[in-house]
Amino acid sequence: xxxxxxxxxxxxxxxxxxxxxxxxxxxxxxxxxxxxxxxxxxxxxxxxxxxxxxxxxxxxxxxxxxxxxxxxxxxxxxxxxxxxxxxxxxxxxxxxxxxxxxxxxxxxxxxxxxxxxxxxxxxxxxxxxxxxxxxxxxxxxxxxxxxxxxxxxxxxxxxxxxxxxxxxxxxxxxxxxxxxxxxxxxxxxxxxxxxxxxxxxxxxxxxxxxxxxxxxxxxxxxxxxxxxxxxxxxxxxxxxxxxxxxxxxxxxxxxxxxxxxxxxxxxxxxxxxxxxxxxxxxxxxxxxxxxxxxxxxxxxxxxxxxxxxxxxxxxxxxxxxxxxxxxxxxxxxxxxxxxxxxxxxxxxxxxxxxxxxxxxxxxxxxxxxxxxxxxxxxxxxxxxxxxxxxxxxxxxxxxxxxxxxxxxxxxxxxxx
Amino acid sequence: xxxxxxxxxxxxxxxxxxxxxxxxxxxxxxxxxxxxxxxxxxxxxxxxxxxxxxxxxxxxxxxxxxxxxxxxxxxxxxxxxxxxxxxxxxxxxxxxxxxxxxxxxxxxxxxxxxxxxxxxxxxxxxxxxxxxxxxxxxxxxxxxxxxxxxxxxxxxxxxxxxxxxxxxxxxxxxxxxxxxxxxxxxxxxxxxxxxxxxxxxxxxxxxxxxxxxxxxxxxxxxxxxxxxxxxxxxxxxxxxxxxxxxxxxxxxxxxxxxxxxxxxxxxxxxxxxxxxxxxxxxxxxxxxxxxxxxxxxxxxxxxxxxxxxxxxxxxxxxxxxxxxxxxxxxxxxxxxxxxxxxxxxxxxxxxxxxxxxxxxxxxxxxxxxxxxxxxxxxxxxxxxxxxxxxxxxxxxxxxxxxxxxxxxxxxxxxxx
Numbered sequence: 004x005x006x007x008x009x010x011x012x013x014x015x016x017x018x019x020x021x022x023x024x025x026x027x028x029x030x031x032x033x034x035x036x037x038x039x040x041x042x043x044x045x046x047x048x049x050x051x052x053x054x055x056x057x058x059x060x061x062x063x064x065x066x067x068x069x070x071x072x073x074x075x076x077x078x079x080x081x082x083x084x085x086x087x088x089x090x091x092x093x094x095x096x097x098x099x100x101x102x103x104x105x106x107x108x109x110x111x112x113x114x115x116x117x118x119x120x121x122x123x124x125x126x127x128x129x130x131x132x133x134x135x136x137x138x139x140x141x142x143x144x145x146x147x148x149x150x151x152x153x154x155x156x157x158x159x160x161x162x163x164x165x166x167x168x169x170x171x172x173x174x175x176x177x178x179x180x181x182x183x184x185x186x187x188x189x190x191x192x193x194x195x196x197x198x199x200x201x202x203x204x205x206x207x208x209x210x211x212x213x214x215x216x217x218x219x220x221x222x223x224x225x226x227x228x229x230x231x232x233x234x235x236x237x238x239x240x241x242x243x244x245x246x247x248x249x250x251x252x253x254x255x256x257x258x259x260x261x262x263x264x265x266x267x268x269x270x271x272x273x274x275x276x277x278x279x280x281x282x283x284x285x286x287x288x289x290x291x292x293x294x295x296x297x298x299x300x301x302x303x304x305x306x307x308x309x310x311x312x313x314x315x316x317x318x319x320x321x322x323x324x325x326x327x328x329x330x331x332x333x334x335x336x337x338x339x340x341x342x343x344x345x346x347x348x349x350x351x352x353x354x355x356x357x358x359x360x361x362x363x364x365x366x367x368x369x370x371x372x373x374x375x376x377x378x379x380x381x382x383x384x385x386x387x388x389x390x391x392x393x394x395x396x397x398x399x400x401x402x403x404x405x406x407x408x409x410x411x412x413x414x415x416x417x418x419x
Numbered sequence: 420x421x422x423x424x425x426x427x428x429x430x431x432x433x434x435x436x437x438x439x440x441x442x443x444x445x446x447x448x449x450x451x452x453x454x455x456x457x458x459x460x461x462x463x464x465x466x467x468x469x470x471x472x473x474x475x476x477x478x479x480x481x482x483x484x485x486x487x488x489x490x491x492x493x494x495x496x497x498x499x500x501x502x503x504x505x506x507x508x509x510x511x512x513x514x515x516x517x518x519x520x521x522x523x524x525x526x527x528x529x530x531x532x533x534x535x536x537x538x539x540x541x542x543x544x545x546x547x548x549x550x551x552x553x554x555x556x557x558x559x560x561x562x563x564x565x566x567x568x569x570x571x572x573x574x575x576x577x578x579x580x581x582x583x584x585x586x587x588x589x590x591x592x593x594x595x596x597x598x599x600x601x602x603x604x605x606x607x608x609x610x611x612x613x614x615x616x617x618x619x620x621x622x623x624x625x626x627x628x629x630x631x632x633x634x635x636x637x638x639x640x641x642x643x644x645x646x647x648x649x650x651x652x653x654x655x656x657x658x659x660x661x662x663x664x665x666x667x668x669x670x671x672x673x674x675x676x677x678x679x680x681x682x683x684x685x686x687x688x689x690x691x692x693x694x695x696x697x698x699x700x701x702x703x704x705x706x707x708x709x710x711x712x713x714x715x716x717x718x719x720x721x722x723x724x725x726x727x728x729x730x731x732x733x734x735x736x737x738x739x740x741x742x743x744x745x746x747x748x749x750x751x752x753x754x755x756x757x758x759x760x761x762x763x764x765x766x767x768x769x770x771x772x773x774x775x776x777x778x779x780x781x782x783x784x785x786x787x788x789x790x791x792x793x794x795x796x797x798x799x800x801x802x803x804x805x806x807x808x809x810x811x812x813x814x815x816x817x818x819x820x821x822x823x824x825x826x827x828x829x830x831x832x833x834x835x
Contacts, residue, residue: 017665019691022638024547030697054499062493069485077478081677116703123702131440152701222438249433261497263708275435281446285568286539287532291707292679
């Protein structure tokens, strides 16, 4: 047999672009992931990624759990398993949700490959081409990416220092009806320590949103990856506790345990669960069995609570360090959110500075990186003078140095 | 706050069905997964699942690898990682593919959550609503499920004892053009030890398929989960070696290592890789970091080759045991494939027996299960007198007993 062994050979060429589905045209690489590649230069201090601090990963606990589950239950832990997820872990999560007042039973829980898969499943199940999603502006980049792949459109409401301005939702809903003749797929909301804005939705607004969703008869997607990472103040009940019958709640182990396991979960009414299970079967049969057993073992031993307590302390210190450094090194006409938890804060710079240009031509030259605000606007209609800064990944002294460098770059930029 | 804490409460009810996307209507639960639930009764001998034998899982090697990677590289192995997959594992896989003549470089490899995710990504990237896919009849159930979620339609070509009758492909292609006015998304083919048919596509047919795909300018999806599990005869070059520039090749660790890691891979031309990466980012950011490190460690130590050798020996024995038992216990007017590898064989029973009814009313009463053939026909237009039998999961004596029970049931069924 004579073979032309070149996977990338051009003759005879297949014109792949002409074979792509219509939806594929709308897909884009995540700006953050592309940025992360740029910032792999070890000289660069990057506030761009949303990474937890690896020095706090529970390495020993993961190792011990791996040993325990392969020794005690290797045949099950390495085999195919149920699409819904591992029973004891679902039970643990249902119980853990009770702490927040969420009335979950194991039957209301589905394990996913990180929260991102939950976002993808939501797109698959709910979004028809050209249908609208109602969300805040800015909003989570990964959600925009997941739903644009299903040809979603977006109508948005502004955020202020308390998060989504719920008063604007009715108007946005009316625009959705006007532009598409049908209701939006759902309202997407990040009440706790918003990514990217760093805001926390007060109880009154949550109630107001719950009432409005009921009045408009809409599903609500409540994304809560950071809820456990509160650094001050009291927990506020999730929207899911107010309108459980119409809320799909998303949780994750990525920020509390480790992201490399890829473990998240959905909590939703049981009558909707069948649809999630069907969709997930087609996507990947089930979430990794071994990692579910490992996470379950770690959780059942009661490790998570003290670990999260430690993370709160460490991340609070990093947040405070970043806020103090901004106060010290940044020009006067900048402003930023003061997040009560989570991993991010959102900074506004003077209008003379476009944060996309500024990243490329000034910040990276000073060896410091962030994510330009525009990437968090699904319709690219804002964020030109904003940036998202992550404070969880870098140790405090690195944070000070990175914020100093950004301050230098900002001052140069304003003088130019 | 007074809350009505019931996730499943009905008042005020949201009519979820009215909120589902059009594509969601076409989703069905996998018949096999629903069946597996039925067959969890320990008295039932199940040939229904596609499970590898858990007694051969490399428990100790997985445990050692977990310890090694968490100790040596815990910070990386538990962190977020590249969508494309873990570099050293991609390199290992590219090299391993060379053995089969597939000219893969690491840049041609994408790690997926099992092969099922590769099927989902193919649907997402290539299939427009109502577009056709060309496939054999019967064909892999998981592919049907994945693509129906993207509203695919199917035109099919028959299989004989050598697999897909490639001579029929041109006619099926013409029907696709006639029915939809556009080419199919791709040709889907399982050349090695077909699931469910147990057939192996001879070299001549592979060449013929490669030529036809080139003539019709179509992409080919070559699904090869069982290629390593050959029990007799010589390896036949994958179609990917003949038309690498238009083939998307799917591999998996599920059958050689363990399924519970959820690790598969795609090999495709680099110019198409960007699209897979974009689609996968939206789906789940990346495949689990820890499980990739673990698989890589096991592979780099050279464990896989002797392990697969052992699996070949054990599974060959089980295949032979099943074939001998069918010869001994089954009625004369049944026939079946004699697979050269893989996990499945395909049996035809007399026309008086409908294998769906027979499962429910006779086989399960004799405490034995299989998958009725109709589930492998995307248009439900065949397989009524066929069944898929798995021979990898049950130990030899259980296989003999299960086949005996099926023989008893068949004889009763034929007398009725």
